[in-house]
Amino acid sequence: MNELEIVDRLRRLSLPSKDVVLGIGDDCAIYRPRAGEELLFTTDQMIEDVHFTRSQSAASIGERALARSLSDIAAMGGEPRFCLVALAARDTKWIEEFYRGLLRLAKRTGTALAGGDLARDEKHHCDVMVCGSAPRGKVLRRDGAREGDSIFVSGRLGKPWDRRIEPRLALGQSLRGSATACIDLSDGLSLDLHRLCVASGVAAEIDRVPVMRASTVERALHGGEDYELLFTLPAGKKAPRGVTHIGRVVRGMPGAIEFQGRRLEPRGYDHFSEHS
């Protein structure tokens, strides 16, 4: 297959969307915004030998690449609308498999494939941009946590890397209007909670974390790639089912965190830090 044939095939496989009035095949995709919506945009790279290895299946990489960006949409309380996929790959067979995994998750989450870019390269590299939507003024941000708020996390933490990501889209949407702040755990609880607290100008005290079976508290605190939601609710506000109350927002140096009475340093993943 050549590039035109691949693109033709993707166009046929892509989910139809009434918002994407022109999808794959022109210089740009065209999106017609709905009245009263705000649009959310996020992009995430997955790079061979940085985020995955050659031994992993192309379908699992495709699915994961989309899932990571969908998790950002979930963290802001959005509903996914469409994605653009930039992909560099060695051969068309790998590309087909990558898209098979990606499009399966796209279909399940209502995400249209609106376009992208294809290049041939020895090293696999992809970048998935997702556009989501939320009612105007209802977007969840990371900067609204206030002293006295309760802190919650979804699921259990300390996932092994190869576990599938299930973006918490329904949970994020259900938190619109009640959560004061929300972030997804992509770089580890200690670093992501630190970020939320810095953005909100508050400190936090954590009593416990829900640890995944066969994992450790250490990994649950500092491991990346959990892709659960970390959020704050005003004290006394009813939390959704299936989430764990882990602590509270307190006054203090912005970003300072205590875990069971001791200072917890942010030690999650930072691509450009000297320490990681």
Place this chain on the structure above:
Amino acid sequence: MNELEIVDRLRRLSLPSKDVVLGIGDDCAIYRPRAGEELLFTTDQMIEDVHFTRSQSAASIGERALARSLSDIAAMGGEPRFCLVALAARDTKWIEEFYRGLLRLAKRTGTALAGGDLARDEKHHCDVMVCGSAPRGKVLRRDGAREGDSIFVSGRLGKPWDRRIEPRLALGQSLRGSATACIDLSDGLSLDLHRLCVASGVAAEIDRVPVMRASTVERALHGGEDYELLFTLPAGKKAPRGVTHIGRVVRGMPGAIEFQGRRLEPRGYDHFSEHS
């Protein structure tokens, strides 16, 4: 600098925008659509040893990466609103230079930097997504060329690779409401005109092409990376200043092109073709 410091710095350097209500620093950027606008989306990769070499300046790569996506926005008649930049790089110095080049062009064209993704990798790789805007129903597409239309091209063709790209944003916007079809020349006149004709279900006859000084007709016909606009106007419609009339749309096999009476094969750049 670590990742947080780089991101902080980019936030300060980024152009303020009233449409981008939340930029760099949260899980997603937030864009508030204006009434009556349609949004255009495009993404383009630039990869070390595929699109550029290590010897080129990071600033020129950053500028070019944005320019290529802006050229797609120009081809649809859009005004740029914001961009997201996914970047993998070896060191922070290169990243700073890359962004210096990119932000210079972003400022000049009114494109806000709304977010992105950073990773450390030995191989430089970037992907720039641009969102543009056009009044509803006024977007230029490639599928509207009709028999009898005149064909035009901006500038002169056959550029050497290292020449700066000047995205034809003002020209594209001026063609809204008059051009029947438009495409940007990213892969060479012969291939891009072929694509426009296939999309429109028409054939074309070309009499001449404007050739850049020190280039050749062969390069003007088949060289990629000119980033000029190729467009069609109904016969007799006045063309903007500074463009060249190169031929006409005719009935025939969709995509078939004649140059000075002879069949012209599409031979531009196709990453996954066996022939290129």
